[in-house]
Amino acid sequence: MTAPATEKGKTIDAVWSGTWVADRLGVRLEGASGDPGAPRLDELLGLALRRNPKRAHLLVSNVLGKHVPQSPQAVYAAGHGLGERVRALLDASGEDPATAVVLGYAETATGLGHCVADGLGSAPYLHSTRRPVPGLAAAGGFEESHSHATSHLLLPEDPQLLAGSGPLVLVDDEFSTGNTVLNTIRDLHSRNPRTHYVVVALVDVRSPADRERLAAFAAEIGARVDLLALASGTVHLPEGVLARGQALVAEYEQQSADAAGVAGGAGAAGGAAGSAASRPGAGAAVRVPLDWPAVLPDGGRHGFMPAHRILLEASLPRLTGQLADALGPEPGRVLVLGSEELMYAPLRLARALEESGAAREVRFSTTTRSPVLAVDDPGYAIRTRLVFPAHDAPADGPGDRYAYNVAGAGFDTVVAVVDSHGDTAALHAPDGLLARLAPHAGRVLLAVVPARRPAGAAVPATPATAPVTAADRQEPTMPEPLRGPAFSSYAPEDVGWLLQDLSGVALEAPTEEREEAIQAGGAHYAESLPVEYQPSPQYQELYRDALAGSAARIARAVGTVTETVLAERSPSPVLVSLARAGTPVGVLMRRWATARHGLDLPHYAVSIVRGRGIDANALRWLAARHDPADVVFVDGWTGKGAITRELAAALRAYREQEGPGAAEFDGDVVVLADPGSCVSTYGTREDFLIPSACLNSTVSGLVSRTVLRDDLVGPGDFHGAKFYRELAGADVSADFVDTVAARFDEVADTVAADVKELLAADRTPTWEGWAAVERISEEYGIHDVNLVKPGVGETTRVLLRRVPWKILARRGAGADLAHVRLLAEQRGVPVEEVDGLPYTCVGLIHPRYTRGATGADGKAVASK
Incomplete structure (x- = not known):
């Protein structure tokens, strides 16, 4: 697949694992002239294809230990050598390497960054993560623009880890455009400026324009930015390669689905793996008792300090001996398989096992969330694919995960290494990772390392082995929902607000001042309120015309989404709207259910704040009074889907914080309009004017945006909001609902046809x-x-x-x-x-x- 293959002890010349893509799409790698001792690009990289709207080709590293099983010593040496080059650079600059901090990127470079930190010597290490931790404040965050899963969090246990003035070393597997690095430096530099950044990657394939952009950015912020890579060059892409690549992916995915006998190949090996040699009769996975020190972090998610490195080196001989004992005297060819962000711990175990000689051959790779086409051809980098459901409560919701080049590779033993956070029922399920591995190895072992719970993180009130009850949590008594007319202009039966009334607090600030503070990082948008916009007579006339012209269209979307919820989610749902854009929609859905079915559905409004999650106290209130399985979260519309992702992540964080026995809420939000294709339950996917978006509180019950500020919202409080009683003369909230509800009867037949079509359609979000x-x-x-x-x-x-x-x-x-x-x-x-x-x-x-x-x-x- 990458290095030369062997057959009966004889070396076979390997075909470059990029020829398949190069021949079909004309993609070409050209190495830069420079260091004659540097490896060639085609030695480090193969090519594959993936379904991605921005870049169909995928550069597959042969030394990363992610998609391609490789000698753990080769994987470790690549990163360690880069760390040694960073140390030499800092020495030459007169800087103390001990003052540097190394930052790696999730998920692909978490292990690589750690190896760079090892090569640098005594540098602390941190990697970004997509796994939020309740109670732990983020020290930064940024977006990875070209990735299918973009949001990164920086969650160091020590909040001062990134606050120093020494060099910051940023490590990624490839440097293709530089956008991710720019986003990171921009975010961190605004919080804690430095004079020197060092960017490290296995390969640098930036265009000349991207190189100039980084240089200009460095000049702009007044800092030195150096870049080190094992190899550099250019990826030449012919015109139209994206469209042709996407068509090729679609063609081969369909062939794979047809061969597997299931749509999309779900649950199959994917691509070529369906025909790979398997081993029927393989038994269940055997758990390996691994005495991992409780104080030793499993990786750099919350920081890995020099003292941790010393402890790991001292512990590796004992841990390797335990693993070797579990393997037995003749383990054959062994694959140590890490899990997504968990790369470094399994890599070090694999390297130590390789050095011990306990197995004939040891290879290392990890599972991934990245969907890649598999083609069983020697000139293609991803020969086989195993597909299984996510098992580690990921931040971006449930979905498929993958293990590449494992099926059919002839491994006698696979050692799956996960952290305790990922040791879930999904891992052990009939379609889980362990079951998928079993047919392709003589046996499967499972080693679990304890997931680091950093200081400051929320912990369950009782041991994990005991059910957690409300009495255990000793929750404060929470108030009943606020209702109109005391709070909001809606009728009391229309909605109950799970909020606290902050009407007497001065929270408004001029728009320009708020924008400055938000973008400078000095304030969060939920800590203040904009001055409520007072529409001019001309604008009010536009609103009235818009409502008159779109009322039937809105009624149709309301009916469609409500009927879909009743058919698929619950015959008696509890509507929980995300205040405040979702609240008029929730009121209308409740009105439809009453008018068409005689149902009296409960409806509440709760606060959700981007970057800070949903109101956990509101969730506790709901769980104490309703079946969480009936709760349906409602919003007005989707844009790019940020709140959709925020809700999914917040509900997972809530379950972690509550511990065993926590309420299970369904995070699949339903919306009136889904132009961003972010959800599966919606009234329409057209981007049209919903007149309630034209106004602020005057169409939302005279309630402000929600507020979350530490001096106003205590640990036992609901989030806050204001009731603008003084705007009652301009309020059109009831009129908006009444105008749309008056059109329910005329759209009923159309709604029935829409719902029938939707229930039979593939509504999988495409994002x-x-x-x-x-x-x-x-x-x-x-x-x-x-x-x-x-x-x-x-x-x-x-x-x-x-x-x-x-x-x-x-x-x-x-x-x-x-x-x-x-x-x-x-x-x-x-x-x-x-x-x-x-x-x-x-x-x-x-x-x-x-x-x-x-x-x-x-x-x-x-x-x-």
């Missing part, structure tokens, strides 16, 4: 909206997806609450954008007509906002 946002972010030089707000609803929010830079409008968009154009005119924001926009419009916030600043086009950024 195409997220991909579009990433593209727009790059095209307009923003490089931060959080500052791109897609769709009519999100664009309206930008104009009402943020400081917009410009509005992108789909050329020819009509009445749906009348209010957007008026708001833009009133605020002096340019509207740019574009072709091929997947949304009706997109709002852009400038990434370097300061009052009085101008954008790249010379237009004022600040509102007028």
Whole structure:
């Protein structure tokens, strides 16, 4: 697959594992002229294909230990050698290597970064993670724009780990555009400026323009940025390669599905693995007792300090002996298989096992979340694929995970290494990883290392072996929901607000000041409120026209999403809207259920805050009074899907914090409109004007956005919000609901047909909206997806609450954008007509906002 194969002790010349892709798509690797002793690009890399809207080809490393089983010594040496080069660079610069901190990227470079830190000597190590930890504050976060799973968290146990002034060493497996590194440095430099950054990768294949961009960025922030790689060069991509690559992937995926006899190959080896040699009759996995020191972190997720390195080196002989005892006297060819972010611990075990001579041959690789096409051809880097469900409560929700080049590779023993967080029922399920491995090895062993629970993280109130009860948690008594007319202008039966009333607190700040504080990292958007927009008579007239013209369309979407929920989720759902955009939708869904089925559905509104999660006290209140299986979370619409992801991550964090016996809520949010293709239950996927997005509190029961601030919201409190009683004269909340509900009867037949079609359709989210946002972010030089707000609803929010830079409008968009154009005119924001926009419009916030600043086009950024 990578290194020369052997057959009966004889070496066989290997075909380069990139020829299959190169021959079909014309992709070519060209090494840079330079160090004659550096390895060639085609020695380090093979090529494969994947389904990705930005880049169909995948550079597959032969020395990373991720997709290709490799000698653990070769994997370790690649990273360790790079660390030695970093140390030499710092020595030559007159800097003390002991003052450096090494930061690796999840998931592919977590082990590589750790090896670099080892080579550097005494440097502490931290890697980013997609696994949130309740109670542990993030020291940073950033987006990986080209990846299918982008959000990274930095969660050091020691909050001062990244606060020093010494060099910061950033490690990734490849350096293709530099966007990820730029995003990271931009975030961390704004928090704690440094004078020197060192970027390390196995390969550097940036374009000349990307190299210039990094140099310009370094000059902009006034810091030195060095780059080190094992090899560098260029990936030449012929015109049209993306479309042809996607077509090739679709063709071979269909062939694989047909061969496996299941749609998409789910549960099959994927691609070629269905025909690979297997070993029927393989038994269940055998657990290996591994005496991993309790104080030794399993990796760098929360920091790995020099003292931990000393403890690991001292413990490895004992741990290796335990593993060798479990393998027995003749283990044959052994694969040590790590799990996603858990790369370093299994790598060190595999390397020590290889050095001990306890097995004839040892190879190392890890599972991954990255979906790649498998083709059984010597000139293709991913020969086989095993597919299994995620087993470690991932941050981006349930889904498939993969092990590549394991099936058919002739391993006699596979040792799967996971942390205790991933030692779940899904791991041991009939379709889980262990079961998938069994047919392709003589036996499967399972070694579990304890997942690090950092100081400051929330812990269960009782031991993990005992059921946790409400009495164990000693929860404070929480108040009953707020209801109108004391709080909100909705009827008391329409919605109960699981919030606390902060109406007497001064929370509003001018929009420009809020934007400055938010982008500078000095404040979170949920710590204050924008001044409520008071619409002009002209704007109010636009709202009334929009409502009259779209009421039937909204009624149809309300009916469709409600009927789908009743058919698929629960015959008696508990509607829980995400305040506040989801609340009018929740009220309408409740009204539909009453009008069409005579149901009196409970409806509550709860707070969710991007970057901080959902109100855990509200979840506890719901779990104490309703069956969590009946709870359905409701929102207004999706943009790029940030809140959809936030909800999934927050519910997993809630379960971790509550411990065994915690309520299981379904995080699949339902929405009126899903233009971003982020959810599976929706009323429509069209991006159209929902008039409730045109206004703020005056169409949402006179309730503000929710507030989460430490001095106002205690550990036992609900999140807060304000009731703007003084705006009662402008309130149209009840009128909006009544106007839409009046159209229910006329759309009933259409809704029935829509639901029938939807229930038979494949509604799997494609996240195409997220991909579009990433593209727009790059095209307009923003490089931060959080500052791109897609769709009519999100664009309206930008104009009402943020400081917009410009509005992108789909050329020819009509009445749906009348209010957007008026708001833009009133605020002096340019509207740019574009072709091929997947949304009706997109709002852009400038990434370097300061009052009085101008954008790249010379237009004022600040509102007028």
